[in-house]
Amino acid sequence: MLKQIEKHILKIEKYKADSIESIEHFRIEYLGKKGVLNDLFLAFKNIPSEEKKEFGQALNKLKIKAQEKVEILQKHFTEKKSLKNREIDLTMSAEPLPLGSRHPLSIVKNDIIEIFSRLGFTISEGPEIEDDWHNFSALNLPEEHPARDMQDTFFIQRNPDTLLRTHTSSVQVRFMENNKAPIRTISPGRVFRNEAISARAHCIFHQIEGLYIDENVSFADLKQTLLHFAQEFFGEETKIRLRPSYFPFTEPSAEVDISCNICKGKGCNICKYSGWVEILGCGMVDPNVLDNCGIDSKKYSGFAFGMGIERITMLKYQVKDLRLFFENDIRFLEQFKHA
Ligand code: DAH
Secondary structure, three states: OHHHHHHHHHHHHHOOOOOHHHHHHHHHHHHOOOOHHHHHHHHHHOOOHHHHHHHHHHHHHHHHHHHHHHHHHHHHHHHHHHHHHOOOOOOOOOOOOOOOOOOHHHHHHHHHHHHHHHOOOEEOOOOOEEEHHHHOHHHOOOOOOHHHHHOOOOEOOOOOOEEEOOOOHHHHHHHHHHOOOOEEEEEEEEEEOOOOOOOOOOOEEEEEEEEEEEOOOOHHHHHHHHHHHHHHHHOOOOOEEEEEEEEOOEEEEEEEEEEOOOOOOOOOOOOOOOOEEEEEEEEEEOHHHHHHOOOOOOOOEEEEEEEEHHHHHHHHHOOOOOOHHHHOOHHHHHHHOOO
16 A cells, blocks of 8 residues: 555656646546545555554545646646736836936036136137146246145156146136237136045046136126126025135135035035135136247236136035045935936
């Protein structure tokens, strides 16, 4: 009897079905009312009690095998069938491809460019690898001038006259050298400084430089232009405040604050409870700089300004960590899709 059970187990293991019907036959053969298992369970009653344990275990094993086999075969066939039945709808539209979006720095750069374009400013660019003259000397920063230390510079080892530009003011110089007054231009670009990377500073960042040269350009023109920019960019209720400052290439020089666009001047942690946040540096172009660049300082005057695009973007979108702009984490970038 035990041998008979073993044979059945082997048969079950080897069994292969070719249709749902044959699985049903197999099920009835083993598990049906008049099936093999029922017969064996009937026979089990008449077995001497000392053999019952061994026989009972073998019988249970056979039952489980048969049940499992039926289950596996049924599952296999229904899956196959459902695959076959799945109709292909050729009119269905494809899965939508995720659309990319502009980088927040590009969005802000373009917004700034647009505002100044409407005032008649053209766009100019210059090289990221600069020489000492365009980055420093022409801008009234002769060698050994202490103000060179305001910006920690990456020099190129093989040729110390070459460096990674520390500001886009170098483009003013190039533009004045190559164009006649009147001049109205803005110069967006990447700049480099040897700074430790933190939430507020990076060794690579972006600036936009502005330059306006004509006869009789005054500080009032500068102030009005910057007020117009601030109100266009941050909202018409925005106020500006000019604080006296020092830059070697402008005289007089100022730093410009806007009324905090987050707390509306009431005081918050962004404006450090002062109600004002700094956005740029500016001033009247120093006559020495005009002369260095071939523009007659007796006939012409002008103003210049420079702002950090990261800083403006952080203020506009309340981004608290500058490093996010360079990590390219899609979860960050996606938030500017509709900006
Ligand atoms: N070049 C300055 C900087 O990187 C910013 C700046 C200040 C630019 C005053 C100007 C200016 O054109 O007039 O910090």
